[in-house]
Amino acid sequence: MNTYFLQVFNGISVSSIFMLAALGLAVTFGLMKIINMAHGEFIMIGAYAAYIIQNIFSRYLPASIFDLYFFVAIPASFFLAGIFGWVLEKLIIRHLYGRALDSILATWGVSLVLQQLARSIFGAPNVDVKSPSWLNGALLVLPGLQLPYKRLFIMLLVIACMTAIYFLMYRSNYGRKIRAVMQNRAMAASLGINTRKIDACTFAFGSGLAGIAGCALTLLGSIGPTLGTNYIVDTFMVVVLGGVGSLWGTIAGGFLIGTGNTTLEFLTNATLGKVLVFTLVILFLQWRPKGLFTINSRSLDE
Amino acid sequence: MLEVNNLEAYYGESVILKNVCLNVQQGHIVCLLGRNGVGKSTFLKSVMGLVHTPCGSICLNNEEIIDKPTYFRARAGIGYVPQGRDIFPHMTVEENLQLGLEIKGGRGGIPQELYELFPVLKEMLTRKGGDLSGGQQQQLAIARALAVHPKLLLLDEPTEGIQPSIIKDIGRVILRLKKEGYTILIVEQYLEFIFGIADDYYVMDKGAIIAQGLVSAMNKEDIQHKIAI
Numbered sequence: 299m300n301t302y303f304l305q306v307f308n309g310i311s312v313s314s315i316f317m318l319a320a321l322g323l324a325v326t327f328g329l330m331k332i333i334n335m336a337h338g339e340f341i342m343i344g345a346y347a348a349y350i351i352q353n354i355f356s357r358y359l360p361a362s363i364f365d366l367y368f369f370v371a372i373p374a375s376f377f378l379a380g381i382f383g384w385v386l387e388k389l390i391i392r393h394l395y396g397r398a399l400d401s402i403l404a405t406w407g408v409s410l411v412l413q414q415l416a417r418s419i420f421g422a423p424n425v426d427v428k429s430p431s432w433l434n435g436a437l438l439v440l441p442g443l444q445l446p447y448k449r450l451f452i453m454l455l456v457i458a459c460m461t462a463i464y465f466l467m468y469r470s471n472y473g474r475k476i477r478a479v480m481q482n483r484a485m486a487a488s489l490g491i492n493t494r495k496i497d498a499c500t501f502a503f504g505s506g507l508a509g510i511a512g513c514a515l516t517l518l519g520s521i522g523p524t525l526g527t528n529y530i531v532d533t534f535m536v537v538v539l540g541g542v543g544s545l546w547g548t549i550a551g552g553f554l555i556g557t558g559n560t561t562l563e564f565l566t567n568a569t570l571g572k573v574l575v576f577t578l579v580i581l582f583l584q585w586r587p588k589g590l591f592t593i594n595s596r597s598l599d600e
Numbered sequence: 601m602l603e604v605n606n607l608e609a610y611y612g613e614s615v616i617l618k619n620v621c622l623n624v625q626q627g628h629i630v631c632l633l634g635r636n637g638v639g640k641s642t643f644l645k646s647v648m649g650l651v652h653t654p655c656g657s658i659c660l661n662n663e664e665i666i667d668k669p670t671y672f673r674a675r676a677g678i679g680y681v682p683q684g685r686d687i688f689p690h691m692t693v694e695e696n697l698q699l700g701l702e703i704k705g706g707r708g709g710i711p712q713e714l715y716e717l718f719p720v721l722k723e724m725l726t727r728k729g730g731d732l733s734g735g736q737q738q739q740l741a742i743a744r745a746l747a748v749h750p751k752l753l754l755l756d757e758p759t760e761g762i763q764p765s766i767i768k769d770i771g772r773v774i775l776r777l778k779k780e781g782y783t784i785l786i787v788e789q790y791l792e793f794i795f796g797i798a799d800d801y802y803v804m805d806k807g808a809i810i811a812q813g814l815v816s817a818m819n820k821e822d823i824q825h826k827i828a829i
Contacts, residue, residue: 471698478688478699484650485686489744490674490703 300443305564306557311449313556314456317549318511319529320536321463322504324548327537328480330497332391333398335405337533338526339412340505343382344375344512345521346416349427356428365430368513372455375513376506382412383505387498395497409526416523427516448517455514459507460549467545476500532559539579541589550590555579601626601783602647602752607656609639609646616642616651617807624752624800629774629784631794631815633827634804640787641683643804644754647785648680649673660752674703679750683757683787685741689730693721696729696740700747714743717773735766742773753777753784759793771797791824803827 323337348371355367386408394401433451436444467473478486479496487493511529515521532555540551555575563571583589602624609617616639624630634640645651647658649670658666665673674680688696697710715722718739724732732740738758745753755774759767767790774797777784788794794801794815801818803811803826811826 474691474695474699475702477691481688481690482686484670485682485688486699487670488648488650488674488680488682489699490671491699492669492671494669 300440303443304445305560307445307449309557309560310553311452311556312560313553314453315511315514316529316532316536316556317552318456318459318514319508319533320540320548320552321459321545322507322511323533324537324540324542324544325476325504325507326501328542328544330391330395330501331398332394332501333402333405334391335402335530336386336409336412337405337505337508338528338530339409340379340383340508340526341512341515341529342412342416342521342523342526343379344509345427345516345525346420346512347371347375347378347509348513348516349420349425349521350374352427365432368430368433371516372510372513375509377509379509379512380502380506384498384502386505387501391501392494392497409530413523413527420523422523424520424522426520429517433517452514452517455510459510463507463545472499535576535579539582539589541591544589544591547589547591601628601661602785603657603659603662604643604647605657605659607643607646607658608654609642610652610654611642615807617646620656620804620807620809622802622809624783624785626783627778627781628799629778629786629797630800630802631798632785632787632802632804633789633791633794633823635789635827638804639807640804641756642807644680644682644756644785644787647673647754648678677751679745679748679753681738681741681745681753681755681758683760685734685737687729687732687737687740687744689728691729692726693729693732693740694725696744697721697747700744703748703750710747714746717746717776718743718769735762738762738766738770742770746777751783753782755784755786757787757789759788759790767793789827791820791827 319337319341322340323334326332326334326337348368351371351374352367355364355370390404390408391401394404429448433448436446437450438444467476475486475491475496478489478491479493483493512525515525536548536551536555539555540547540549558575558578559571562574565571566574604620604622607617607620608615620643622630622632622643632640632643642651646653649668653666656666657664660673660676660678663676665676668676688699691699694710697714701708701710720736721740721743724736729737729740742755742758758770762770771793774784778797786794786798798815801813801815801823802809803823805826811823
């Protein structure tokens with residue numbers, strides 16, 4: 299019984315990371331139809347940002363406050379990945395609007411460049427980020443059932459991010475503008491909304507969310523230049539399964555893929571589990587090609 | 601107010617408008633008539649900057665705007681009510697109206713007079729834009745454009761597919777706006793609607809202006825013949 303419960307817990311924990319990474323992708327993919335293959339590298343950038351902050355703390359600041367580094371690392375990851383996203387949008391993406399295939403190729407190239415950049419700066423081997431000591435240990439729920447604090451912390455982080463995104467998208471002026479551009483780009487521009495600026499800011503924001511996902515990943519293991527490539531396929535699958543451009547779809551998709559992965563891997567083995575998940579998603583999309591939650595968006599019909 | 605000279609517009613490679621000249625004077629209501637598919641809506645889109653316009657000139661209050669992006673033209677004071685209304689379907693009526701305020705940076709509340717002009721909107725504030733009837737969407741689209749008092753209002757077939765009672769309401773609203781000094785350019789096929797409303801008319805065919813003049817001096821049969829199918 300405890301094993302099954304732990305499996306579900308692990309599933310939700312994996313899901314939460316997928317959700318965070320996929321939310322950024324859902325926003326950029328849903329808003330601009332740009333298939334950003336470099337999204338995984340923003341996860342990697344976020345992870346290395348956490349690594350840099352950790353090093354700064356351990357080298358230049360007193361050891362007593364080292365444990366607080368993670369609270370600096372989260373916004374640092376967000377902003378560093380966001381800045382990279384903003385620059386990428388300004389330099390490359392904005393020339394590729396409406397050219398989905400070209401955007402795949404170009405952003406894949408960007409992804410290779412960013413990986414090599416990380417290799418040149420930090421070296422090819424994986425590096426370790428030391429988790430803050432207050433996240434070591436586990437919550438003892440029942441005898442024999444322990445929930446690691448790290449995973450609980452990641453879930454809380456994801457819930458906090460979700461809440462922030464919800465308020466940003468549905469309760470603020472800026473979110474109203476994003477949704478307007480998403481639903482009808484030409485009309486939004488006719489109402490005086492600078493769609494280019496919205497595109498750039500939103501792309502940066504989506505990239506920043508991937509950065510936070512990367513920061514969270516440093517708690518779960520060592521990080522390397524190819525960290526993002528492990529996640530990009532699953533992340534795209536979450537977005538497509540959930541329905542492009544829908545916040546609830548991304549949450550549901552992330553949950554299904556995350557728990558599906560861990561459950562099927564537990565019941566069979568790692569390879570077969572992956573095969574089963576992919577097969578189920580393909581079958582599901584045959585039945586509902588637009589995913590779980592659909593919004594009829596003119597920007598996607600064109 | 602609005603001076604358009606020798607305008608050409610393209611969809612991809614095909615020419616939609618050629619050598620179009622049109623003037624809208626301050627405080628006037630101008631009507632652009634014509635059959636389906638002759639380029640009337642494309643003309644309004646050209647003024648808004650939504651289609652490719654490689655040559656010609658569009659001046660708003662003596663300022664050239666042809667090379668300016670759409671959002672700039674909206675902020676310069678052009679309000680646009682497109683054909684098909686283009687309400688944001690997944691947003692509430694209130695959010696749609698608030699988006700109308702974006703032209704002025706999204707500040708200030710929704711002006712009360714909009715609810716006086718269109719009382720139906722006040723009852724519908726929390727409904728989704730996509731749930732409204734065609735006539736209600738049309739009223740919402742006009743209200744959205746009026747939220748910031750545009751210098752020039754572009755209306756694309758405000759009577760298309762709308763029940764007669766609401767057409768009358770919209771006609772009354774346009775007359776009231778005229779009294780308040782608004783400048784309006786209406787694209788229309790429904791000739792009866794523009795009598796008593798418009799000051800000047802232009803007739804378009806195959807992407808060019810083929811007739812123009814004062815509505816008061818208009819030969820109704822002749823124009824009806826020109827825009828009939």
